Amino acid sequence: MRKFLVVLDDSRECLNAMRFAAMRAAHTGGGVQILSVIPPDEFNHWIGVGNIMREEARERIHAHFEVFAKWMRDKQNVDPELVIREGEPVQEIMAQVAEDREVGVLVLGASSENRGPGPIIAELARNFGDLPIPVTIVPGDLSKEKLEAIT
Secondary structure, three states: OOEEEEEOOOOOOHHHHHHHHHHHHHHHOOEEEEEEEEOHHHHOOOHHHHHHHHHHHHHHHHHHHHHHHHHHHHHHOOOOEEEEEEOOHHHHHHHHHHHOOOEEEEEEEEOOOOOOOOHHHHHHHHHHHHOOOOEEEEEOOOOHHHHHHHO
């Protein structure tokens, strides 16, 4: 089965990327894999404090994931898979694509603000040629109706 890999983070544009991935998966018989990356700088504390912070980050990710997963199951009949990695976001995205051969498309949300498309897209753009799969960039301000029309 081809999976749409989408990145779960705290950005507003993440919502449209999730919607797009779920709708495309529903229409094509694919799956959705949601990747959340915990940056290493969040745990540069004493070992005990770092471990507590790591566990709290994982709990937040699971709670955030469940919101999207419920919508995907209820509205799109897609049961997403959650993957949590620790490290630099772009390196972990590249690693996930390399490790899971079922991932067929990377879906990213682009910021609609004037500061550029967002840090992940900006950094990943330097590595697009190294990716063995296509990348779909979904505008963050695309309406739900427009998303439905194009998926």
